[in-house]
Amino acid sequence: MGAALPKQLLPVAGKPILQHTLEAFEASGAVDRIVLVMAEGHHEAAWTIAKSANVTKLSAVIGGGATRAASSVAAIRWAQAQPGIGPEARLLLHDAARMLVSGRIIADVVAALDDCEAVTAAIPSSDTVVEVDSGRIDSGRITAVPDRSRLARVQTPQGFRLGLIAAAHADAAADRAFVPTDDCSVVLRFRPGVPVRTVAGSERNLKVTEPADLLLAEALLRA
Numbered sequence: 136m137g138a139a140l141p142k143q144l145l146p147v148a149g150k151p152i153l154q155h156t157l158e159a160f161e162a163s164g165a166v167d168r169i170v171l172v173m174a175e176g177h178h179e180a181a182w183t184i185a186k187s188a189n190v191t192k193l194s195a196v197i198g199g200g201a202t203r204a205a206s207s208v209a210a211i212r213w214a215q216a217q218p219g220i221g222p223e224a225r226l227l228l229h230d231a232a233r234m235l236v237s238g239r240i241i242a243d244v245v246a247a248l249d250d251c252e253a254v255t256a257a258i259p260s261s262d263t264v265v266e267v268d269s270g271r272i273d274s275g276r277i278t279a280v281p282d283r284s285r286l287a288r289v290q291t292p293q294g295f296r297l298g299l300i301a302a303a304h305a306d307a308a309a310d311r312a313f314v315p316t317d318d319c320s321v322v323l324r325f326r327p328g329v330p331v332r333t334v335a336g337s338e339r340n341l342k343v344t345e346p347a348d349l350l351l352a353e354a355l356l357r358a
Contacts, residue, residue, distance in 0.1 A: 143231045148356045155234035157190045163238045165245040168194040172206045204315050211301050222298025229292040232343040243334040244294040252296040253322045256336035257287040290336040293318050
């Protein structure tokens with residue numbers, strides 16, 4: 136984003152991105168408690184935001200890792216250390232930058248865990264997606280065009296039974312060649328016999344990644 140602050144602390148429509156996200160989960164009747172994985176040096180700011188928004192479900196702000204997977208593991212370990220939380224507990228992992236997540240999506244992900252151990256929000260791909268041999272758009276060649284009707288774009292939250300995602304990440308940590316881009320990919324690789332279900336996400340549930348996304352998110356909030 137080219138900003139001095141973590142993007143989660145940047146303002147959109149008069150409130151930090153993080154506040155919008157926390158408020159969505161606070162309002163959800165499907166979530167009991169929230170733990171925020173945040174870069175060191177910004178924990179106090181996160182607590183201040185939560186208190187000013189009266190976010191009562193925030194239980195802890197903990198340090199993240201150098202990678203997405205390391206931050207997920209930090210959250211998993213925090214959950215495992217809590218009294219009364221066992222391997223069958225439901226854990227949702229969410230990108231704080233997806234500030235427009237709806238209560239419906241959160242509830243659907245939680246409810247899906249009644250019948251499965253891993254689930255993600257997803258939306259159909261409206262674009263044709265191609266495979267490029269070099270992995271570089273500026274110098275590659277198309278090698279395959281997958282059937283778009285079978286493709287979906289993954290969003291968060293992603294939900295898991297705690298024991299499953301903890302074990303999968305433990306195995307992933309030993310495979311240094313594997314760099315996961317989300318937590319469902321960890322399950323698919325290291326627990327291949329476990330089905331990962333999808334529930335309907337939303338185009339509105341965008342991830343703020345580039346400066347233009349700030350403008351889009353604000354426009355959606357004001358629509």
